[in-house]
Amino acid sequence: xxxxxxxxxxxxxxxxxxxxxxxxxxxxxxxxxxxxxxxxxxxxxxxxxxxxxxxxxxxxxxxxxxxxxxxxxxxxxxxxxxxxxxxxxxxxxxxxxxxxxxxxxxxxxxxxxxxxxxxxxxxxxxxxxxxxxxxxxxxxxxxxxxxxxxxxxxxxxxxxxxxxxxxxxxxxxxxxxxxxxxxxxxxxxxxxxxxxxxxxxxxxxxxxxxxxxxxxxxxxxxxxxxxxxxxxxxxxxxxxxxxxxxxxxxxxxxxxxxxxxxxxxxx
Amino acid sequence: xxxxxxxxxxxxxxxxxxxxxxxxxxxxxxxxxxxxxxxxxxxxxxxxxxxxxxxxxxxxxxxxxxxxxxxxxxxxxxxxxxxxxxxxxxxxxxxxxxxxxxxxxxxxxxxxxxxxxxxxxxxxxxxxxxxxxxxxxxxxxxxxxxxxxxxxxxxxxxxxxxxxxxxxxxxxxxxxxxxxxxxxxxxxxxxxxxxxxxxxxxxxxxxxxxxxxxxxxxxxxxxxxxxxxxxxxxxxxxxxxxxxxxxxxxxxxxxxxxxxxxxxxxxxxxxxxxxxxxxxxxxxxxxxxxxxx
Amino acid sequence: xxxxxxxxxxxxxxxxxxxxxxxxxxxxxxxxxxxxxxxxxxxxxxxxxxxxxxxxxxxxxxxxxxxxxxxxxxxxxxxxxxxxxxxxxxxxxxxxxxxxxxxxxxxxxxxxxxxxxxxxxxxxxxxxxxxxxxxxxxxxxxxxxxxxxxxxxxxxxxxxxxxxxxxxxxxxxxxxxxxxxxxxxxxxxxxxxxxxxxxxxxxxxxxxxxxxxxxxxxxxxxxxxxxxxxxxxxxxxxxxxxxxxxxxxxxxxxxxxxxxxx
Numbered sequence: 063x064x065x066x067x068x069x070x071x072x073x074x075x076x077x078x079x080x081x082x083x084x085x086x087x088x089x090x091x092x093x094x095x096x097x098x099x100x101x102x103x104x105x106x107x108x109x110x111x112x113x114x115x116x117x118x119x120x121x122x123x124x125x126x127x128x129x130x131x132x133x134x135x136x137x138x139x140x141x142x143x144x145x146x147x148x149x150x151x152x153x154x155x156x157x158x159x160x161x162x163x164x165x166x167x168x169x170x171x172x173x174x175x176x177x178x179x180x181x182x183x184x185x186x187x188x189x190x191x192x193x194x195x196x197x198x199x200x201x202x203x204x205x206x207x208x209x210x211x212x213x214x215x216x217x218x219x220x221x222x223x224x225x226x227x228x229x230x231x232x233x234x235x236x237x238x239x240x241x242x243x244x245x246x247x248x249x250x251x252x253x254x255x256x257x258x259x260x261x262x263x264x265x266x267x268x269x270x271x272x273x274x275x276x277x278x279x280x281x282x283x284x285x286x287x288x289x290x291x292x293x294x295x296x297x298x299x300x301x302x303x304x305x306x307x308x309x310x311x312x313x314x315x316x317x318x319x320x321x322x323x324x325x326x327x328x329x
Numbered sequence: 330x331x332x333x334x335x336x337x338x339x340x341x342x343x344x345x346x347x348x349x350x351x352x353x354x355x356x357x358x359x360x361x362x363x364x365x366x367x368x369x370x371x372x373x374x375x376x377x378x379x380x381x382x383x384x385x386x387x388x389x390x391x392x393x394x395x396x397x398x399x400x401x402x403x404x405x406x407x408x409x410x411x412x413x414x415x416x417x418x419x420x421x422x423x424x425x426x427x428x429x430x431x432x433x434x435x436x437x438x439x440x441x442x443x444x445x446x447x448x449x450x451x452x453x454x455x456x457x458x459x460x461x462x463x464x465x466x467x468x469x470x471x472x473x474x475x476x477x478x479x480x481x482x483x484x485x486x487x488x489x490x491x492x493x494x495x496x497x498x499x500x501x502x503x504x505x506x507x508x509x510x511x512x513x514x515x516x517x518x519x520x521x522x523x524x525x526x527x528x529x530x531x532x533x534x535x536x537x538x539x540x541x542x543x544x545x546x547x548x549x550x551x552x553x554x555x556x557x558x559x560x561x562x563x564x565x566x567x568x569x570x571x572x573x574x575x576x577x578x579x580x581x582x583x584x585x586x587x588x589x590x591x592x593x594x595x596x597x598x599x600x601x602x603x604x605x606x607x608x609x610x611x612x613x614x615x616x617x618x619x620x621x622x
Numbered sequence: 623x624x625x626x627x628x629x630x631x632x633x634x635x636x637x638x639x640x641x642x643x644x645x646x647x648x649x650x651x652x653x654x655x656x657x658x659x660x661x662x663x664x665x666x667x668x669x670x671x672x673x674x675x676x677x678x679x680x681x682x683x684x685x686x687x688x689x690x691x692x693x694x695x696x697x698x699x700x701x702x703x704x705x706x707x708x709x710x711x712x713x714x715x716x717x718x719x720x721x722x723x724x725x726x727x728x729x730x731x732x733x734x735x736x737x738x739x740x741x742x743x744x745x746x747x748x749x750x751x752x753x754x755x756x757x758x759x760x761x762x763x764x765x766x767x768x769x770x771x772x773x774x775x776x777x778x779x780x781x782x783x784x785x786x787x788x789x790x791x792x793x794x795x796x797x798x799x800x801x802x803x804x805x806x807x808x809x810x811x812x813x814x815x816x817x818x819x820x821x822x823x824x825x826x827x828x829x830x831x832x833x834x835x836x837x838x839x840x841x842x843x844x845x846x847x848x849x850x851x852x853x854x855x856x857x858x859x860x861x862x863x864x865x866x867x868x869x870x871x872x873x874x875x876x877x878x879x880x881x882x883x884x
Contacts (some may be wrong), residue, residue: 270799
């Protein structure tokens with residue numbers, strides 16, 4: 063069973079600003095944990111702290127425990143070995159998270175070869191396998207292409223491929239579908255679910271969109287201004303939120319009439 | 330539910346000068362420039378002697394009467410260096426300011442309106458770029474006749490294209506911003522749009538370029554004067570003084586001190602320009618970065 | 623009977639992409655909009671909805687077809703000032719961080735809108751700010767003091783200040799938090815209708831459009847594939863693409879059902 067990640071009393075300050083003020087939750091393996099909140103809640107910074115990518119001037123205290131190791135205060139070298147290999151991340155805008163001037167092949171295999179010492183051919187094979195699994199059309203020719211030649215949805219699949227190619231245990235997905243059209247989003251959500259179910263990956267899904275949470279997350283953690291307001295099973299949090307803030311968040315959604323909304327056509 | 334903004338004291342958008350100076354090198358740069366500006370203003374009060382008065386023993390080494398020595402016709406070098414700030418430095422400022430304005434306007438027009446206007450302006454700029462600066466300036470100055478005014482015109486002619494190019498690139502990007510489009514939708518004409526929405530948002534990098542160019546302008550001016558194409562004797566101009574000093578090489582003080590003056594001003598402006606450039610990140614982007622978590 | 627405000631007839635717009643041939647952004651699009659109506663224009667990236675908005679505003683030109691606004695044809699914006707009749711078409715853009723000039727105060731930018739208003743002026747800067755639920759004392763501040771949602775409200779205020787007959791929102795809520803989206807959309811609807819304007823609300827999110835629009839038109843690859851009253855399209859979509867679009871919207875029911883795809 064692959065290990066998950068545990069956060070205990072995590073605090074993060076930048077200057078005088080308390081971005082995270084003592085948060086605690088688990089990201090268990092084989093499950094998708096949703097971290098929801100508005101802008102400024104600290105959800106993205108939590109994800110960044112998990113992979114050691116918080117700003118250089120941020121002071122972090124508390125504990126992020128992964129596989130018996132303590133990530134807070136881990137020396138850079140050890141963190142580098144973990145990042146990309148065991149803890150990976152996917153971000154909102156694939157056009158910004160992929161290098162515009164390097165072809166896909168290089169971007170997928172570079173860190174793979176570094177972490178696992180594979181030769182060029184073996185790395186290429188692995189890249190093609192992963193692209194195929196993520197349903198990127200024509201994986202072999204895709205390797206030679208550049209990011210601008212792909213659509214948003216395909217590019218996000220490629221970004222996810224880059225993240226999972228080293229078979230990480232933890233995947234942080236920071237607003238992975240926010241920049242995508244709704245039909246494309248549905249495909250990516252399905253993809254993330256499959257990845258989690260098949261390989262026991264622990265996924266932290268960060269998003270402001272409770273609709274996405276409702277579809278994908280197993281557990282939902284609601285954040286506000288650096289605190290955790292509410293946490294629980296997806297169904298409980300959405301249908302019977304205890305906190306007023308959560309209730310307001312859900313009520314503000316257009317299709318919050320959720321389980322009552324009439325749907326058209328055959329599904 | 331009212332979305333209340335906390336009472337923040339009206340933080341007007343400040344020109345970024347003060348922030349830039351907070352770097353140690355920036356402070357040094359501005360101090361030196363400031364000092365020279367003061368000297369240029371108070372030279373008549375500060376100089377011990379009349380810079381044109383040939384009243385001292387010639388080619389006298391620096392001593393108690395003449396702090397920096399005397400030149401080939403018996404004039405006090407110290408006084409001449411001080412007065413030189415009025416000609417060399419001030420003229421360099423004016424050259425840079427004028428070429429910045431002309432170049433920016435032409436470049437902005439080229440960038441905003443595009444098509445034929447863009448082509449015409451940029452090809453003229455390319456034409457000027459094709460020549461080495463100092464050679465072209467020499468040719469123009471020689472053609473017009475040696476005088477400070479003509480040197481000024483020559484340098485103006487060779488300097489405006491670099492601002493035009495920078496301004497054009499910046500404007501091409503800036504004009505696509507939604508707020509520029511919104512302005513047009515609200516009925517502002519092209520020129521108003523350019524003036525009000527585009528130019529103020531591109532001025533910072535251009536100002537940095539100008540600051541870095543002041544040093545070059547002083548050198549170019551000094552070069553022209555050195556070649557006899559700028560200041561005419563007996564004007565106390567740093568370039569001219571170096572030229573005269575070169576002919577009296579054993580009397581090293583005649584060329585050295587004006588040379589040092591040029592050096593300090595150029596370095597000071599470079600320090601200022603570098604400091605300005607480093608602090609160019611708009612406050613806006615920082616706020617966005619801080620808020621979006 | 624409502625008068626026709628906007629009439630688009632057979633609009634076709636194509637672009638030449640270097641090395642890639644011609645791209646058809648709009649393919650024989652016909653649409654009309656009445657006074658005092660809210661139309662939702664739904665489609666994904668590349669569907670042509672933004673191009674249509676830009677064409678209506680006069681920011682882009684058509685290869686063929688026509689756009690008539692209040693009986694006058696709408697032409698492309700040139701170097702001169704926009705014709706006065708067309709100032710009655712205003713737009714709110716997607717990116718709140720790019721729609722306000724960072725060097726000018728909020729008040730001066732809203733005043734641009736007030737000055738542009740052709741008819742009698744019913745607003746002041748203060749009253750507009752209150753109308754969009756911002757503190758009127760914030761008028762002297764600069765855009766960088768505001769969050770994305772607040773900036774969008776200011777952009778709406780600026781557009782309404784000009785007294786438009788047609789307000790177009792080009793994905794105005796896409797960059798905002800989910801919790802704010804419905805709120806701002808409703809604000810646009812209410813404000814537009816109160817001031818006698820029609821609203822064309824462009825979005826890829828059919829769920830939000832459902833909340834505020836009277837009619838909806840669905841676009842795909844430059845064509846309008848379905849058009850009708852919003853509840854009818856939502857409950858009984860005729861076109862296959864519309865069905866897929868609806869099926870892909872995640873329900874907030876806590877059941878963990880992945881939205882359908884084909």
